[in-house]
Amino acid sequence: MGCKHDGFEATVNIEKVVEKDNPNVLVGRTASVKIKCVDCGDDFAFINPFTNEESTEIRIAVKPARKGKTISMNKKPKKNEQ
Ligand SMILES: [Zn+2]
Secondary structure, three states: OOOOOOOEEEEEEEEEEEEOOOOOOEHHHHHHHHEEEEEEEOOOEEEEEEEEEOOOOOOEEEEOOOOOOOOOOOOOOOOOOO
């Protein structure tokens, strides 16, 4: 039987985004989050991110990613949650 993916490890990186022509001008920041299973090392894929009311927390459904498949980042979020 395959891994049950019961243990997780997350890595979060915060990066500054600067203007292309002028690296001294800060235009924003991004948070990059990666999740993997601690038992088998498989990556997890994100589904439908949304935030709490104050936008201080992001909540994202996740599932084990299929190896070798590119996951679309352009899927329209479903109208539910909230
Ligand atoms: Zn696993």
